[in-house]
Amino acid sequence: MINGQVLVRVPASTANLGPGFDTLGMALSLYAWIEMEATKDGETVIELYGDGLNGIPTNKTNLIYKVAQMVFEEAGVNIPELRIAMYSDIPLTRGLGSSASAIVGALVAANALAGSPLSEDKLFQMASELEGHPDNVGASLFGGIVVSAWDGTRAEKVRIAPHENLEVLVAIPSFQLSTEKARHALPDKLDMKDAVFNVASSSLLVAAFASGNLELISFAMRDKLHQPYRAPLVPGMSEILEQATSRGALGVALSGAGPTLLTLVDRRSARKAELEAFLLNTLKQHGIEAQTMWLAPALDGPELTTFEAGKTVPFMERIKGEVKA
Ligand SMILES: Nc1ncnc2c1ncn2[C@@H]1O[C@H](COP(=O)(O)OP(=O)(O)O)[C@@H](O)[C@H]1O
Numbered sequence: 164m165i166n167g168q169v170l171v172r173v174p175a176s177t178a179n180l181g182p183g184f185d186t187l188g189m190a191l192s193l194y195a196w197i198e199m200e201a202t203k204d205g206e207t208v209i210e211l212y213g214d215g216l217n218g219i220p221t222n223k224t225n226l227i228y229k230v231a232q233m234v235f236e237e238a239g240v241n242i243p244e245l246r247i248a249m250y251s252d253i254p255l256t257r258g259l260g261s262s263a264s265a266i267v268g269a270l271v272a273a274n275a276l277a278g279s280p281l282s283e284d285k286l287f288q289m290a291s292e293l294e295g296h297p298d299n300v301g302a303s304l305f306g307g308i309v310v311s312a313w314d315g316t317r318a319e320k321v322r323i324a325p326h327e328n329l330e331v332l333v334a335i336p337s338f339q340l341s342t343e344k345a346r347h348a349l350p351d352k353l354d355m356k357d358a359v360f361n362v363a364s365s366s367l368l369v370a371a372f373a374s375g376n377l378e379l380i381s382f383a384m385r386d387k388l389h390q391p392y393r394a395p396l397v398p399g400m401s402e403i404l405e406q407a408t409s410r411g412a413l414g415v416a417l418s419g420a421g422p423t424l425l426t427l428v429d430r431r432s433a434r435k436a437e438l439e440a441f442l443l444n445t446l447k448q449h450g451i452e453a454q455t456m457w458l459a460p461a462l463d464g465p466e467l468t469t470f471e472a473g474k475t476v477p478f479m480e481r482i483k484g485e486v487k488a
């Protein structure tokens with residue numbers, strides 16, 4: 164166990180990218196920070212900063228605490244009590260991978276605190292199992308666009324570097340939609356035609372990203388596997404999916420399980436303001452208040468810093484200047 168503090172900055176993620184259900188993910192330039200150290204007095208303290216983590220427990224049921232204990236157990240090191248400090252710009256339960264970023268941040272921080280006994284691949288396996296699907300955790304852990312497959316036992320992935328002109332505009336509704344609820348909206352069985360449509364779209368989308376062919380994105384980003392069933396949960400979503408590409412987007416999708424809507428945009432586009440207004444107005448017409456954010460693909464996964472014991476710079480001082488809010 165190292166005698167000091169570790170600080171991890173983890174990116175948010177968008178999962179599915181339309182047709183790649185539970186498979187495609189992209190890291191986003193929106194972050195959560197987790198600081199961790201072993202306490203000597205046997206007390207566990209969880210400090211939450213900012214308004215973004217309202218409602219998150221500060222006792223031992225906290226996800227970050229539980230995941231950290233799993234790392235110590237897996238590594239076979241003495242399980243310490245912890246001081247954990249957290250701040251996040253990633254809105255909770257909006258389809259931007261807050262739970263995945265918490266899991267990845269906890270895995271990376273606890274592993275670093277234990278002296279890095281677990282490999283990055285081991286952390287990916289644990290994260291996929293904990294989250295139940297590898298798309299968000301893969302993106303948060305490796306950065307960029309991540310194509311992943313998980314068979315329930317093992318996860319594999321390939322990372323693709325995003326095209327330099329790819330920009331992201333998200334419209335984040337003010338209401339929350341848990342992944343669990345949005346997964347319950349999905350059918351047990353699918354039409355063969357729809358399955359073939361998604362295999363084709365997802366394959367083409369991956370090839371478009373890998374070859375940097377931005378023109379193919381609008382054709383390839385279409386989905387018949389989950390979005391049609393989730394659309395009733397997000398008023399205005401169907402209209403946005405139908406029209407965003409004619410309003411200046413390269414492609415459009417529900418971000419993860421929603422309710423956030425995500426558009427990919429060519430950063431050189433002259434139609435950015437038009438697209439942003441279209442997203443906000445459409446949601447508003449359906450009675451939904453929303454906030455837009457211009458983001459970029461995050462190229463890197465977690466950024467780790469270690470501090471010697473005894474240097475007690477306040478947590479918010481350490482991350483000041485980086486936070487979005
Ligand atoms: N920093 C965090 N610490 C503890 N739990 C968290 C944290 N971030 C997210 N969570 C948990 O994850 C839940 C949201 O997960 P989910 O429904 O999958 O939505 P999303 O991952 O899209 O934000 C939160 O309600 C909370 O229980």
Ligand SMILES: N[C@@H](CCOP(=O)(O)O)C(=O)O
Nearest residue numbers: 178185258259260342419420
């Ligand atoms: N593939 C999952 C992704 C859930 O992402 P989240 O950001 O909403 O947690 C799904 O579509 O259910």
